[in-house]
Amino acid sequence: MPTSPTIAIIGIGQPYRGDDAAGLAVVEQLTDLQTDTVRVTAFHGDATELIHLWEDAEWVILIDAAQSGVPAGTLHHFEVQERPLPSFLSSWSSHSFGLPEAITLAKQFGRLPKRMEIYAIEGERFGMGDEMSPTVSATCRKLAADLRRRIQTEWNPAG
Template sequence: MSGRVVVIGVGNPLRGDDGVGPAAVEALRGRVPDGTVLAVSDGEPARMLDLWRGADTVVVVEALRARPNRPGELHTLTAADAATRTAGTASTHALGLGECLALAKALDQLPPSLVVHAMQVADMELGEGLSEAVRSVLPELIDRVAASVRQAHGQDREQ
């Protein structure tokens, strides 16, 4: 194993709250150990698989629409949980994270460790900027992602 840790913020900052993943990744710059790969993706499965190729740990940050929808509610999911809970969910991506994980499993390209930090969102309409419900919880989401990264690097305390 390489010890390679990849964080992928999935979403589109031009679609309101769908930009929460990219916003979280941008906020992590300088807060995670050196060598951590920080990337943004539109969620297209082939690009996602390319981003995490060779990684030991992948942390995905994603917007989530659920029923009932509770904007700002945070979820931490394993790969198996994410595959079932995000399959067919509302998304601005052509295929959702659930479909991406199913493809990775079928191709034997799931990383050894994958965690998804998802936030339920309010608004995914065209336009920049996060809703107040998402903005107010964003610092907690960032802290959770940073903790997952430190854990993957074998560090338990904040730097």
């Protein structure tokens, strides 16, 4: 267990399904930020693992793809502690366990970090083998740059 407070930046996605890889594409641009107190993770595994990825973190930023019907490339952002999860964050696994369920369980277990934010990038192509849409790629680049700036200015583990 780290002794210093930690920020966990977790990109979620499926690398072979076009815009679903948006979360992965964002964290790929942030790997150089890794330190003892900044953890950057690309996650495309089983959602039951997610709770363990953030359990010792003080601040968690999750980046995922979304499909809510608004134009591709639109960036959704919300703080988990502030309002209920939107319905477009659906489960993806065949046994119906995804990000919303992981967050719900963490709440029930009292294992939510002090601060948890979700960025969800609206996609339009989710087919197996699809390329990522240019508009989604552009949003990924902009979000990565914004997050870099935020972490450099807002994250102060000593403070």
